[in-house]
Amino acid sequence: MHVAGLARLHMDEGDVERMATQLGTILAYVDTLKEVDTEGVAPMSHAVHLVNAMREDTVGEHLGVDIGLSGTEEKEDGHFLVPKIVG
Amino acid sequence: MDFETVIGLEVHVQLKTASKIFCSCSTAFGAGPNAHTCPVCLALPGSLPVLNKKAAEMAAKAVLATNCTLNRESRFDRKNYFYPDLPKAYQISQFAMPIGEHGWLDIEVEGRPEKKRIGITRIHMEEDAGKSSHDPFRPVSLVDLNRAGTPLIEVVSEPDMSSPAEAVAYLRQLHAIVRYLDVCDGNMEEGSFRCDANVSLRPKGETKLGTRTELKNLNSFRYIEKAIHYEIKRQESILRSGGKIIQETRLWDSVKNQSFSMRSKEEAHDYRYFPDPDLVPLVLDEDWIEELKKNLPELPEIRKARFMESLGLKGDDAATLTASRELADYFEACLEKCSNVRRCTSWVAVHLLGLLNARGLSIEKTPVSAKALGELLQLLEKGDINDKIAREVFEDMAKSGRPAEVIIREKGLSQVSDSSELEAAVQKVLEENPAEVEAYKGGKTKLMSFFMGKVMKATRGQANPKVVTELLQRMLG
Ligand SMILES: [Zn+2]
DSSP states (O other): OHHHHHHTOOOOHHHHHHHHHHHHHHHHHHHHHHTSOOTTOOOOSOSSOOOOOEEOSOOOOOOOHHHHTTTOSOEETTEEEEEOOOO | OOEEEEEEEEEEEEOOOSBOSSSOOBOOTTOOTTOSOOTTTTTOTTOOOOEEHHHHHHHHHHHHHTTOEEOSEEOOEEEEOOOTTSTTSEEEEOOSSOSEEEEEEEEOOTTOSSOEEEEEEEEEEEEOOOEEEEOSSSSEEEEEOSSTTOEEEEEEEOSOBOSHHHHHHHHHHHHHHHHHTTSOOOOTTTTSEEEEEEEEEEETTOOSOOOOEEEEEEOSHHHHHHHHHHHHHHHHHHHHTTOOOOOEEEEEETTTTEEEEEEEOOOGGGGOOEEOTTSOOEEOOHHHHHHHHHTOOOOHHHHHHHHHHHHOOOHHHHHHHTSSHHHHHHHHHHHHHOOOHHHHHHIIIIIIHHHHHHHTOOGGGOSSOHHHHHHHHHHHHHTSSOHHHHHHHHHHHHHHOOOHHHHHHHHTOOOBOOHHHHHHHHHHHHHHOHHHHHHHHTTOGGGHHHHHHHHHHHTTTOBOHHHHHHHHHHHHO
16 A cells, blocks of 8 residues: 555555555566575576677667657646646 | 764766656756656556666776676566665666775875875665655645666765765766766756765764664765764764764754754664566676776876976975865966976965955856966067066956957057166156165165156066166165
8 A cells, every 4th residue: 555655556455455456476586586495596687698788878769749749638737737836 | 081083975976867767768967847757757557667878887997996896697686675765666776786995095185294004895886866846834745756767976985984084085076087087067056966975973983883873964075074074973972972873764854953853763674675577687898897907087186196206296285276176177287388397286275265265166167267377378478478467367368258469469568578668767766765775784784675666657667687686685785
């Protein structure tokens, strides 16, 4: 609920119950993973052995404010309009 | 009970790349809202970030220049938090494997002979967030994502500083380093070099850290000093009256000269960092590192030491002249024209900086180039003009941009060193002031400067003072 609060998601009682069951399944799966013997295996973050995917520092094309904001109704003077977040 | 102050600093340094860290949008300041955006920095589904190589190199240079260990492999993580100026709802940062760690800077604080070593915990790369502005009348905020994805490095210090002066000395040095490296423009008002300060107090002798507050919005060295000073006093008065410090973020208000509570500090675990699967590790091989090391410029501390040792400059002057790379370059270019170190030092440190300060200009915008000033000093050195005239010419140069020689010729300011020409002027002064001549001969030798002044006035300041002194001594003797 704390994370939902931070993320500004609305959840009713039914949602909470359904999420609790789903999260329970996920946690059980993580427990299964814990049983694997990882002694002497370095932690990895990627399934592919790829490093240094980089681009040169050149300026490319911009989407432009019209297309950039075309996905939302909530806009004003080229800005995205959002509920006020203080601090 | 006496308290001791503990200060740690987090500095965000905006890297001077042309494009953003994970997309090819421009990083230029001042474009219309959301003009510099693309699917990556707008967080549109399906877009993928790709690391800017130049940003990685700039970060690596900063790591090398601050005595940090440059990690051969570093990785990117997602730092989750929920603000509309962060469209992905996470910031790409480096958490578990930053590009640099365990460095230090040796700082000098006025009035102390010894340098103090300030530890640097880590340096990591990350992307900047966008900008939201809050509507004062409606419950809405306006979001501009031009800045989202601008490359930053965050330099995190150890809590090793114990006074506002030490904090400022550390920041000034870090600022000079990133400017020397040419990885950051150093503009604090525009936010290219931003500092957050963690401040806490503890009873003297206590080793455990007290509860800290984080000060934000410190966009000049002066505000940083003031804000930390204010925070120390605030915490001290709370502790003395038996109160407790609340861990929080406080914003500095430079108009009211006060800080205000912003929000309670989110604990580290709230960010739920995890490796970003969209970005592969950054691996720096030996050849690449060698190349970066080879291209490091002479750093401010080393340049300062060289100015002191091989040029014989005093510590203060050396510090002033090496404060920025451009100024140090200017000074050395000036020296190429006029090899009198003392003369170049005082002209650059006093007259040139005085002029720039008066006009509110940075050294890059100087109206008198190093070559032009060097030429003026050359003429001064040769005795073509004296100091007073040189200052007059310098002022003209600053206004008109004309070279010294032209001004001197046009205004007829060349110094008169011809003794037969000057002899007449000296003779006239002595004749017009018989009482002073008597007094001088009676032992009031201090009157020498009186005669000198009169001769200078009569020659409109163009007489060579050395020749006049000789003439006066001979004719009065
Ligand atoms: Zn972009």
